Amino acid sequence: MGQVPGDFxxxxxxxxxxxxxxxxxxxxxxxxxxxxxxxxxxxxxNAVALVVREDARASAREVDRDIKRQRFRGLLQGVPFGAKxxxxxxxxxxAWGAKPYAAQVFDEDATVLKRLFKxxxxxxxxxxxxxxxxxGGYRYASASVTGPGLNPWDRTRWSGGSSSGSGAxxxxxxxxxxxxxxxxxSILTPAAFCGVTGLRPTYGLASRAGAMALSWTLDKIxxxxxxxxxxxxxxxxxxxxxxxxxGSAGKSYYYxxxxxxxxxxxxxxxxxxxxSDHLDEPLRPALNDALNVFRKMGLQTKEAELPDFPYxxxxxxxxxxxxxxxFAELIESGKVDELADARQIAGLKxxxxxxxxxxxxxxxxxxxxxxxxxxxxLDFDVxxxxxxxxVASKVSDPLDAPSTTRPSGGPxxxxxxxxxxxxAGLPAIALPCGLAGGLPVSICLVGRPxxxxxxxxxxxxxxxxxxxxxxxx
Numbered sequence: 013m014g015q016v017p018g019d020f021x022x023x024x025x026x027x028x029x030x031x032x033x034x035x036x037x038x039x040x041x042x043x044x045x046x047x048x049x050x051x052x053x054x055x056x057x058n059a060v061a062l063v064v065r066e067d068a069r070a071s072a073r074e075v076d077r078d079i080k081r082q083r084f085r086g087l088l089q090g091v092p093f094g095a096k097x098x099x100x101x102x103x104x105x106x107a108w109g110a111k112p113y114a115a116q117v118f119d120e121d122a123t124v125l126k127r128l129f130k131x132x133x134x135x136x137x138x139x140x141x142x143x144x145x146x147x148g149g150y151r152y153a154s155a156s157v158t159g160p161g162l163n164p165w166d167r168t169r170w171s172g173g174s175s176s177g178s179g180a181x182x183x184x185x186x187x188x189x190x191x192x193x194x195x196x197x198s199i200l201t202p203a204a205f206c207g208v209t210g211l212r213p214t215y216g217l218a219s220r221a222g223a224m225a226l227s228w229t230l231d232k233i234x235x236x237x238x239x240x241x242x243x244x245x246x247x248x249x250x251x252x253x254x255x256x257x258x259g260s261a262g263k264s265y266y267y268x269x270x271x272x273x274x275x276x277x278x279x280x281x282x283x284x285x286x287x288s289d290h291l292d293e294p295l296r297p298a299l300n301d302a303l304n305v306f307r308k309m310g311l312q313t314k315e316a317e318l319p320d321f322p323y324x325x326x327x328x329x330x331x332x333x334x335x336x337x338x339f340a341e342l343i344e345s346g347k348v349d350e351l352a353d354a355r356q357i358a359g360l361k362x363x364x365x366x367x368x369x370x371x372x373x374x375x376x377x378x379x380x381x382x383x384x385x386x387x388x389x390l391d392f393d394v395x396x397x398x399x400x401x402x403v404a405s406k407v408s409d410p411l412d413a414p415s416t417t418r419p420s421g422g423p424x425x426x427x428x429x430x431x432x433x434x435x436a437g438l439p440a441i442a443l444p445c446g447l448a449g450g451l452p453v454s455i456c457l458v459g460r461p462x463x464x465x466x467x468x469x470x471x472x473x474x475x476x477x478x479x480x481x482x483x484x485x
Contacts, residue, residue, distance in 0.1 A: 014038075014041055015041075016037055016041050016042060016044075016045035018049075018485070019482075020042075020045070020185075021045075021046065021186065021187060022129075022185045022238060022482055023184045024238065024239050024241065025087040025088065025091060025188065025189070025237075025241075025245055025246075026087060026241075027468050028042070028087075028091050028188060029086075029087045029089065029090070031088045032079060032089070032135050033079070033251070035079075035367065038072070038079075039071075039072040039073075039076045039079065039089075039090035039134060040069060040073055040076055042090060042091070042134070043071070043072035043092055044072075045092075046092035046134075046136040046137075046187055047063050047065040047068060047092075047137070049186045050125050050136060050137045050182075050187070051063055053186055053485065054137070054184075056162065056167065056184075057162040057163070057164060057167065057171065057177075057180040057181070057184055057469055058140055058159040058162055058180075059139060059140050059171070059176070059177040059181045059184065060138075060139060060140060060177060060181070061097040061105075061107060061109070061137070061139060061141070061177065062097070062104060062105060062138040062160070064104060064135060064136065064138070065135045065136070067104075067135065068092065068134050068136045069235075069418060071129070071135070072090070072134050075089060075132050075134065076090075078132070084133070085131055086131055086245075086249075088128065088131040088133040088245065088246070088249050089131065089132030090132055090133075090134065091132075091134065091188055091189070092135075092136040093128065093133050093134070093135060093136065093188065093190060093191070094135070094136060094138060094139040094182075094186070094187040094189075094190040094191070095122075095137075095138055095178075095190065095191045096138075096139050096141050096175050096177065096190070096193055097138040097140065097177070098223050098224035099122040099124065099125055099222060099223050099224075099233075100118035100121060100125075100222040101117070101122070101138060102118060102120055103117065103481060104138070104279075105138075105311050106118055106138065106224075107157060108141070108224045109140065109141065109142055109158065109174070110143035110156075110350075110352075111143075111351065111352070112342060112347040112348070118138055118222070120222065122219075122222025122223050123219035123221040123222055123256065124218055124222075124223075124233050124250040124251070124384055125222070126193060127249055127250050128249055128250060136187060136330060138175030138183050139175075139177030139178050140156060140158040140159075140161060140176055141156065141174050141175060141176060141178075142155050142161075142172075142173040142174035142176060143156050143157060143334075143351055143352060143353070143356065144226065144339065144356070144360075145174040145193060145198060145224065145226045146174040146195075146198065146356070147331065147359075147360060147362035147363075148224045148332070148355075148356040148359030148361075148362075149271065149328075149355055149356060150261075150353040150356040150411065151353055151356075151412055153170045153176075153353040153407045154352060154353070154407075155173075155175065155294075155351070155353035155356055156270040156319055156352065157352070158177070158180075160407045161173065161176025161177060161180055161202070162407065163180065163205060163206060163404050164183040164483045165183070165206070165207060165404075165450065165451055165483045166181055166404070166450065166451060167407060168406055168408075169205070169403075169404040169405065169451065170205060170404050170405050170406070170407050171183070171205060171404070172198075172201040172202030172203075172204065172206060173200045173201065173212075174195075174198040175190075175192030175193060175194075175198045175236065176202055177190075178190035178191065178192040178202060178236050179192070179203060179206035179208060179210075179236055180202070180206055181379050181393075182208045182236050182237060182238065183206035183483060184426050184465060184483070184485065185482070185485070188237065188242070189235055189236065189237035189238075189242060189243075189246055190236050191233060191250070192234060192235075192236050193223060193226075193231060193232065193233050194212045194234060194434065195226050195227050195230045195231050195331060195434065196230065196327045196331065197322050197430040198233075198429060199211070199212045199236065199442070200212060200359065200430060200442045200454075200456060201399075201430075202236065203399070203454065204399035204400040204440040204444075204454035204456075205403070205404035205410070205451075205452065205454075206404075206452060207444040207452030207480060208237065208238055208444065208480065209236065209238060209239055209240050209444065209471070209475075210234065210236045210441070210442040211234045211235050211236075211240075211243040211246075211247060211439070211467075212234050212433070212434075212440045213232055213247055213423055213439055214232075214261065214317050214437055214439045214461045214462050214464065215224060215230070215232055215259065215261070215437025216257075216259050216260050216261030216263075216437065217247075217251050217252050217261055217263060217265060217439075217462070217464075218233040218247070218250045218252075219233070219250075219252070219253075219254035219256065220232075220257050220259065221256035221257045222256075225334075225338050226334070227330060227331045227480050228258070228259060228338075229259070229330065229334065229375075230327070230331065230334075230435075231432055232328065232437075234247070235247060239475060240425050240443065240468050240471030240472050240474075240475055240481070241269075241475075242244050242269035243441065243468065244464070244468045245267055247265055247267065247454075247464060248266055248267040252264045261462075265464065267465070268465055269341075269465045269466075269469035269472060270469070271465065272468075272470075273393070273466065274464040275306075275310045275470060276309075278304060278312065278394060278466075278470075279311075279312050279392050279393050279394075280312065280314070280392060281313075281314060281316025281388070281391070281392035281394070281395045281426070282303065282314075282315065282316060282319060282395070282426070283315060283397070283423065283424075283427075284315060284425075285422055285423045286398055286427055287299055287398070288427045289422055290398075290422075290425055290427050291398055291401050292401060292403070294403070294448040294449055295401070295402070295448045295453050297446075298445050298446030298447065298453040299398050299445065299446075299453060299455055299477075301446065302443075302445035302446070302455040302474070302478060303396060303455070305474055305478060306470070309470070309473055309474075311312060311396075313369070313396070314392070316388065316391070316395060316426060316430070317361070317424050317425060317426070318388070318424055318425070318426055318428055318432055319381065319384035319387075319388065320383065321377065321380070321381040321384070321432070322377075323375075323381065323428045323431035323435060324431045326374050326377060326378050326435060327431040329374040330375065330378065330435075332359070332363030332366050333366035333370070333371040333374075335363050336360065336362075336365070337364075339360055339364075343360055348360055348361065350380070368423065378435050381435055382435065384438045385432065385436045385438070386436075389459075389460045393459070393463075393466065394457050394458065394463075395426055395457070395458040395459075396455065396456070396457060397455070397456050397458065398453075398455060398456065399442040399443075399454035399455060400454060401427060403448055403451040403452070403453065404417060404452075412438045426458075429458055433458050436461075437464070437465050438460065438461060439458070439459050439460075439463060439467060440456055440457065440458045440459070441456065441457050441467045441471050442454045442455075442456050443456070443471055443474055443475065444480045444481065445454050446478065446481070447481060457470060457471060467478060
């Protein structure tokens with residue numbers, strides 16, 4: 013019906029939905045346009061695992077029939093999207109980013125995909141990821157069967173792991189939104205590095221049924237999109253209890269930020285060192301400006317510090333032990349040696365040898381940390397912290413190489429918010445807030461469990477002041 017402009021997928025869900033209802037484009041037009049972009053541009057970023065054009069066409073035709081009869085299902089109806097390749101999609105390979113699983117096919121869709129399909133969203137691609145979502149740890153960005161995720165802002169830079177394709181595909185405007193997963197940073201990191209919005213939901217709010225397990229007690233599914241408002245609508249689409257996920261919180265979610273408490277009534281914790289000494293110097297102007305935007309909203313800011321726990325070590329032990337069990341067959345068969353990253357191979361093998369004593373000790377200390385974090389949130393409604401303290405690294409650089417000359421020691425601040433927040437199952441949203449040396453900078457809001465609407469209310473206001481910037485294709 014209409015020629016879809018090349019930059020149309022940088023639009024909000026509301027704008028896309030309005031164009032569909034006004035019959036400027038059909039859902040089939042949008043599906044074809046997304047598939048064309050994914051096929052022509054996706055390889056530039058190593059962002060795509062599989063384009064599913066024929067399925068997308070069939071789904072789009074069904075949506076167009078509904079729209080013609082004025083059967084409207086909401087903002088997701090007719091919108092193309094991509095899904096990280098750890099989510100099962102029936103009848104098609106779900107490779108988990110890894111050579112040993114390249115031919116793996118499931119006969120049922122992941123629950124979150126079923127829910128998006130019910131809302132009328134149209135899957136156009138499975139998106140690239142770090143192999144096995146980074147289980148075991150990895151040293152190079154190339155730890156994927158599709159190659160290193162390349163950043164749309166600068167293809168010599170990493171798009172972030174493990175949801176590398178999800179971050180890059182949204183940032184490049186190949187799809188309006190994508191699903192990623194986070195065990196310890198895999199939604200927030202690609203969102204930060206690629207300059208898009210990423211929402212990590214409360215643990216258990218979105219079902220993991222049909223998703224590759226890396227850590228039963230840490231894994232979460234969430235959206236990456238251009239705007240916070242869109243993330244709220246997507247979360248509403250995928251959230252809800254699921255008896256097929258033992259970790260399900262059994263809660264539904266309705267996007268209603270208008271009912272959140274106003275900013276003037278909220279107490280926000282921040283650490284001054286996180287916006288100075290802990291932060292690479294080129295990022296400081298953008299992040300301090302972003303912090304001031306929240307203050308101008310009326311947020312009452314007060315200094316905060318995370319309780320003193322070895323968050324990263326706890327996460328490493330828990331993921332190692334749980335992944336060692338989950339991938340026991342891969343390890344014991346020797347097929348683990350087919351993975352692309354030597355450090356990851358060694359890490360998975362080591363994880364399989366974590367003792368019950370060490371795992372249970374880590375879980376006991378985790379419980380103590382969770383209790384202390386609950387106490388912290390008695391004083392604060394939200395924490396404000398840089399999402400990442402450096403810009404995206406060079407693809408060629410080892411990920412464990414020192415990337416900064418920042419001094420070690422000093423106040424703890426909130427810089428361990430990613431492992432701490434994941435251990436406690438806390439929601440968080442990464443918001444692009446400017447550029448440093450031409451690369452995206454991101455600020456993060458962390459809240460109490462099930463306070464997504466509060467975070468999104470603040471994020472929506474923030475993005476009116478600092479809208480996301482777009483890379484040039």
